[in-house]
Amino acid sequence: xxxxxxxxxxxxxxxxxxxxxxxxxxxxxxxxxxxxxxxxxxxxxxxxxxxxxxxxxxxxxxxxxxxxxxxxxxxxxxxxxxxxxxxxxxxxxxxxxxxxxxxxxxxxxxxx
Amino acid sequence: xxxxxxxxxxxxxxxxxxxxxxxxxxxxxxxxxxxxxxxxxxxxxxxxxxxxxxxxxxxxxxxxxxxxxxxxxxxxxxxxxxxxxxxxxxxxxxxxxxxxxxxxxxxxxxxx
Amino acid sequence: xxxxxxxxxxxxxxxxxxxxxxxxxxxxxxxxxxxxxxxxxxxxxxxxxxxxxxxxxxxxxxxxxxxxxxxxxxxxxxxxxxxxxxxxxxxxxxxxxxxxxxxxxxxxxxxxxxxxxxxxxxxxxxxxxxxxxxxxxxxxxxxxxxxxxxxxxxx
Amino acid sequence: xxxxxxxxxxxxxxxxxxxxxxxxxxxxxxxxxxxxxxxxxxxxxxxxxxxxxxxxxxxxxxxxxxxxxxxxxxxxxxxxxxxxxxxxxxxxxxxxxxxxxxxxxxxxxxxxxxxxxxxxxxxxxxxxxxxxxxxxxxxxxxxxxxxxxxxxxxx
Ligand SMILES: Nc1ncnc2c1ncn2[C@@H]1O[C@H](COP(=O)(O)OP(=O)(O)O)[C@@H](O)[C@H]1O
Ligand SMILES: Nc1ncnc2c1ncn2[C@@H]1O[C@H](COP(=O)(O)OP(=O)(O)O)[C@@H](O)[C@H]1O
Numbered sequence: 001x002x003x004x005x006x007x008x009x010x011x012x013x014x015x016x017x018x019x020x021x022x023x024x025x026x027x028x029x030x031x032x033x034x035x036x037x038x039x040x041x042x043x044x045x046x047x048x049x050x051x052x053x054x055x056x057x058x059x060x061x062x063x064x065x066x067x068x069x070x071x072x073x074x075x076x077x078x079x080x081x082x083x084x085x086x087x088x089x090x091x092x093x094x095x096x097x098x099x100x101x102x103x104x105x106x107x108x109x110x111x112x
Numbered sequence: 113x114x115x116x117x118x119x120x121x122x123x124x125x126x127x128x129x130x131x132x133x134x135x136x137x138x139x140x141x142x143x144x145x146x147x148x149x150x151x152x153x154x155x156x157x158x159x160x161x162x163x164x165x166x167x168x169x170x171x172x173x174x175x176x177x178x179x180x181x182x183x184x185x186x187x188x189x190x191x192x193x194x195x196x197x198x199x200x201x202x203x204x205x206x207x208x209x210x211x212x213x214x215x216x217x218x219x220x221x222x223x224x
Numbered sequence: 225x226x227x228x229x230x231x232x233x234x235x236x237x238x239x240x241x242x243x244x245x246x247x248x249x250x251x252x253x254x255x256x257x258x259x260x261x262x263x264x265x266x267x268x269x270x271x272x273x274x275x276x277x278x279x280x281x282x283x284x285x286x287x288x289x290x291x292x293x294x295x296x297x298x299x300x301x302x303x304x305x306x307x308x309x310x311x312x313x314x315x316x317x318x319x320x321x322x323x324x325x326x327x328x329x330x331x332x333x334x335x336x337x338x339x340x341x342x343x344x345x346x347x348x349x350x351x352x353x354x355x356x357x358x359x360x361x362x363x364x365x366x367x368x369x370x371x372x373x374x375x376x377x378x379x
Numbered sequence: 380x381x382x383x384x385x386x387x388x389x390x391x392x393x394x395x396x397x398x399x400x401x402x403x404x405x406x407x408x409x410x411x412x413x414x415x416x417x418x419x420x421x422x423x424x425x426x427x428x429x430x431x432x433x434x435x436x437x438x439x440x441x442x443x444x445x446x447x448x449x450x451x452x453x454x455x456x457x458x459x460x461x462x463x464x465x466x467x468x469x470x471x472x473x474x475x476x477x478x479x480x481x482x483x484x485x486x487x488x489x490x491x492x493x494x495x496x497x498x499x500x501x502x503x504x505x506x507x508x509x510x511x512x513x514x515x516x517x518x519x520x521x522x523x524x525x526x527x528x529x530x531x532x533x534x
Pocket of ligand 1: 056275279280282283313314315335336338339340341
């Protein structure tokens with residue numbers, strides 16, 4: 001999975017560039033996220049604005065990242081398209097994650 | 113093939129409502145057009161604005177209608193989407209038919 | 225606008241590799257977007273088929289490539305029907321497919337076990353059967369959009 | 380944006396009935412729209428495959444239902460490849476596939492014979508072969524859009 005990385009202050013912004021976040025890309029994503037966390041990044045914005053599709057494995061990989069970060073960090077989401085959001089709602093994952101419209105909103109919330 | 117029929121003065125306006133104008137729908141279209149012509153409709157606007165796809169059989173069926181109408185009538189096209197238009201260009205059918213942006217333009221041209 | 229008047233059908237076959245599954249997803253989404261489904265429904269039906277194919281690869285074939293997963297798609301006048309089949313290990317039939325968890329309880333959030341839940345939530349009809357060496361999952365969904373009346377976003 | 384890094388593949392199978400061909404068209408268009416093709420190219424590649432499948436049904440099978448047409452789609456890092464096969468009558472090989480006519484000469488406008496011309500215009504590679512009782516049309520098209528550089532309308 002191709003991930004665009006940006007740093008805004010102490011915040012790591014990650015944007016998956018693949019349109020489909022599925023069981024195939026989830027394996028790689030999980031490993032990459034574990035690497036980021038173990039190298040000290042514990043406040044992460046995941047920008048899903050390029051993602052057209054997510055399945056339960058994709059959702060599971062994001063949950064896995066949240067658990068890896070644990071209670072001493074933060075993982076928030078932004079840029080979720082309406083169709084993708086419908087799967088967050090169906091599985092109630094919209095209540096697990098803090099979800100923002102875009103990177104600007106997410107950064108503001110994490111910096112305040 | 114579902115065809116929406118309208119009469120504007122002496123002009124018959126036909127709009128195929130199926131998104132795909134292909135070998136399957138072409139057979140039916142050809143027969144319907146022959147019926148219209150034999151019942152005296154010789155000035156026809158074919159509005160393709162609902163059509164997302166056309167193949168060579170669809171093109172052939174429109175050519176067949178043009179021949180059936182012959183030199184004593186008129187068959188003009190309008191509302192062709194860009195992708196569909198690319199096939200008209202590829203087969204040079206854009207030089208065979210008079211093509212207008214919409215029904216308004218086509219009606220104006222036929223009435224003048 | 226698209227009125228489905230007769231039945232048409234197509235079979236998709238892929239090798240049991242997660243790398244191929246998105247091709248099934250793209251296909252089902254495209255066909256369901258053509259059919260009179262709302263845009264979100266077309267998307268979720270596509271997701272359900274992807275979940276079913278993922279399951280066949282992961283569980284029936286234990287992630288081993290070299291086996292076939294078949295998806296028969298039948299577009300009927302009233303809805304779409306999928307028949308997903310594999311020749312791998314049959315599924316042990318479980319009762320209901322619930323997804324119950326506390327969104328606040330970080331440690332116990334589900335990382336898996338959501339596929340069958342999604343399928344059962346989205347589809348109108350789900351049936352799993354084992355025939356000798358073949359497992360068959362049948363799923364159906366009725367159209368939820370009347371193009372004669374509604375503005376179907378999927379169109 | 381979509382970069383194809385590994386090869387993935389899917390097989391489509393339909394019964395030889397013109398009523399099923401649009402399902403192949405929708406599938407190929409969706410897959411080519413995902414791949415780094417320009418929107419018009421994705422559309423025309425879809426049309427080419429539809430023409431090839433129509434030909435198999437009309438000419439190889441003489442419009443008789445009950446036979447299979449198979450379309451193998453291979454999405455490679457540099458382009459897409461289609462293998463369309465039937466078990467009907469082989470095609471008599473013709474020379475070039477020209478489409479020459481006078482747009483002003485109403486009586487002699489072509490109503491058919493445009494399918495192979497379209498295929499040859501659109502695809503980068505076209506090859507027809509007969510293997511015993513199977514006919515195989517192979518067609519390939521290189522991606523024409525670099526999402527790292529271009530704004531791909533198809534995306
Ligand atoms: N096609 C299948 N063949 C065999 N077992 C299956 C199949 N689908 C599901 N299962 C079983 O049901 C369980 C729940 O499946 P699912 O809800 O899709 O979640 P997940 O695949 O993430 O475990 C799986 O872990 C597996 O044990
Ligand atoms: N798959 C095929 N099997 C047998 N004959 C074919 C096949 N494809 C094309 N042909 C032959 O080539 C001719 C030209 O095909 P084409 O350009 O697609 O136009 P059309 O199908 O409208 O005749 C057909 O009329 C047919 O005789």
